[in-house]
Amino acid sequence: MPKELGVLNALDNAKTQLYHFTAIVVAGMGFFTDAYDLFCISLVTKLLGRIYYTVPGSLTPGTLPPNVADSVNGVAFCGTFAGQLFFGWLGDKLGRKKVYGLTLLLMVICAIASGLSFGHSAKGVIATLCFFRFWLGFGIGGDYPLSATIMSEYANKRTRGAFIAAVFAMQGFGNLTGGIVALIVSSAFDRAYKAPPYEQNASASVPAQADYVWRIIVMVGALPAALTYYWRMKMPETARYTALVAKNAQQAAKDMSKVLQVDLVSGQDKSEIEILAQDDRNSFGLFTKEFAKRHGLHLVGTAVCWFLLDIAFYSQNLFQKDIFSAIGWIPAAKTMSAIQEVYTVARAQTLIVMCGLIPGYWFTVAFIDILGRFAIQLMGFFFMTVFMFALAIPYHHWTLKENRIGFIVMYSLTFFFANFGPNSTTFIVPAEIFPARLRSTCHGISAAAGKAGAIVGAFGFLYAAQSTDPTQTDAGYPPGIGVKNTLIVLGCINFFGMLFTFLVPESKGKSLEELSGENEEESGETEEPQTSSRTVPV
Numbered sequence: 001m002p003k004e005l006g007v008l009n010a011l012d013n014a015k016t017q018l019y020h021f022t023a024i025v026v027a028g029m030g031f032f033t034d035a036y037d038l039f040c041i042s043l044v045t046k047l048l049g050r051i052y053y054t055v056p057g058s059l060t061p062g063t064l065p066p067n068v069a070d071s072v073n074g075v076a077f078c079g080t081f082a083g084q085l086f087f088g089w090l091g092d093k094l095g096r097k098k099v100y101g102l103t104l105l106l107m108v109i110c111a112i113a114s115g116l117s118f119g120h121s122a123k124g125v126i127a128t129l130c131f132f133r134f135w136l137g138f139g140i141g142g143d144y145p146l147s148a149t150i151m152s153e154y155a156n157k158r159t160r161g162a163f164i165a166a167v168f169a170m171q172g173f174g175n176l177t178g179g180i181v182a183l184i185v186s187s188a189f190d191r192a193y194k195a196p197p198y199e200q201n202a203s204a205s206v207p208a209q210a211d212y213v214w215r216i217i218v219m220v221g222a223l224p225a226a227l228t229y230y231w232r233m234k235m236p237e238t239a240r241y242t243a244l245v246a247k248n249a250q251q252a253a254k255d256m257s258k259v260l261q262v263d264l265v266s267g268q269d270k271s272e273i274e275i276l277a278q279d280d281r282n283s284f285g286l287f288t289k290e291f292a293k294r295h296g297l298h299l300v301g302t303a304v305c306w307f308l309l310d311i312a313f314y315s316q317n318l319f320q321k322d323i324f325s326a327i328g329w330i331p332a333a334k335t336m337s338a339i340q341e342v343y344t345v346a347r348a349q350t351l352i353v354m355c356g357l358i359p360g361y362w363f364t365v366a367f368i369d370i371l372g373r374f375a376i377q378l379m380g381f382f383f384m385t386v387f388m389f390a391l392a393i394p395y396h397h398w399t400l401k402e403n404r405i406g407f408i409v410m411y412s413l414t415f416f417f418a419n420f421g422p423n424s425t426t427f428i429v430p431a432e433i434f435p436a437r438l439r440s441t442c443h444g445i446s447a448a449a450g451k452a453g454a455i456v457g458a459f460g461f462l463y464a465a466q467s468t469d470p471t472q473t474d475a476g477y478p479p480g481i482g483v484k485n486t487l488i489v490l491g492c493i494n495f496f497g498m499l500f501t502f503l504v505p506e507s508k509g510k511s512l513e514e515l516s517g518e519n520e521e522e523s524g525e526t527e528e529p530q531t532s533s534r535t536v537p538v
Contacts, residue, residue, distance in 0.1 A: 083141020088444015360419025380421010
């Protein structure tokens with residue numbers, strides 16, 4: 001195969017243009033929606049318990065039973081796991097563009113359907129909600145490999161890391177918007193339908209209108225996805241898929257000339273296309289010895305690092321409310337009405353997003369192409385380990401009222417270094433280091449490994465964080481190992497993430513073809529990437 005096809009060389013050396021930022025916004029709005037839809041449920045799970053599981057006349061606020069809470073929090077991750085594998089494979093088989101709009105459409109429909117969940121009983125409503133959230137997660141899962149792959153294949157090699165990181169950083173704004181929407185909706189309903197605290201009036205603390213609160217919060221997630229659908233459908237197929245997988249370099253050049261200002265001339269370099277069509281030396285499949293030899297350890301590294309990261313990251317994100325309650329930052333449920341509790345939980349989580357999540361994402365955007373992926377991932381895992389242990393070992397010190405602000409600062413720093421670290425790099429690297437015909441599939445496998453970690457975090461942490469004293473656990477939960485020991489376990493998980501980072505290659509400043517070995521000559525030696533400009537044939 002030639003060192004570089006003209007169109008691919010042009011993409012690698014193209015100046016940053018308006019269309020690059022358009023692609024960031026179009027792909028990023030998918031991740032904005034992903035984060036909103038996945039994490040808004042944690043804002044309303046306490047409300048669901050109080051609406052559907054409060055016993056009339058009881059002096060104890062209703063809570064979701066353990067198996068129900070597990071299902072509500074974790075079912076979307078199960079859908080995401082399946083969607084990442086399915087759409088990752090489909091993106092390589094049919095092309096990125098053909099399935100890109102389908103994922104967004106599925107997210108819009110299922111977000112609305114989740115908010116319209118129905119049933120004659122509490123079990124019916126929750127079962128319907130879980131059904132639609134599974135398929136919502138399925139659509140979200142497809143967005144991971146497709147958005148990452150599309151952005152990596154559009155970008156030039158100098159700023160590719162920043163572009164992919166910017167797409168992923170939209171998750172932070174999705175998280176933030178979820179908290180803001182919950183604050184606005186709960187505040188509006190609380191003013192309109194003022195309810196007394198639970199301890200004053202058990203039934204009145206959950207006004208009938210509270211049922212609208214969680215439904216509105218969930219359905220708002222459909223708006224950003226719906227607004228982006230038209231622009232997503234207008235995006236052309238990526239030049240790398242068209243040239244390297246569909247083997248049509250001429251069409252790839254034409255597609256890119258419509259959206260990027262590159263130096264094009266009339267005529268077709270037939271020799272490039274003929275050589276490309278006949279080139280089978282790099283056509284090995286996923287389940288072959290050649291793939292295992294070239295990329296086997298890379299796939300193990302990206303998958304295991306993402307798996308370990310997501311155990312810790314999603315445990316923290318989904319159950320912030322439980323940690324805040326344990327240290328006394330969120331008052332006891334009986335001191336608030338159901339709607340006031342939504343407001344209090346949303347306020348706490350929004351503060352963490354603003355202080356930790358969003359700055360971390362954008363630090364990655366700023367420094368990923370300067371420091372490199374490896375250094376940022378290793379640093380992130382290291383500091384997450386340090387801060388987890390710093391929270392866990394003197395845990396009882398942090399539960400004292402005068403030390404709660406210090407706890408929140410330390411806790412925010414774990415989120416900062418997750419995002420200025422492995423939460424961003426585990427998304428970026430799998431979109432860069434695998435061959436074009438397997439890129440979406442391998443990213444889907446790596447992301448699915450991450451969601452397997454999220455499922456472990458969602459289901460496992462719920463039980464593990466319970467008190468070791470049976471009399472101090474939430475209703476229906478068995479004794480756990482306690483928040484302190486759970487934080488120690490998460491610290492150890494982050495440490496192992498540091499070790500597996502050494503299996504992942506550095507991809508800074510290299511072309512995708514150089515990283516994947518798709519520009520190798522017969523001798524097996526990789527050619528140096530071209531740096532000079534070149535005219536693209538059309």
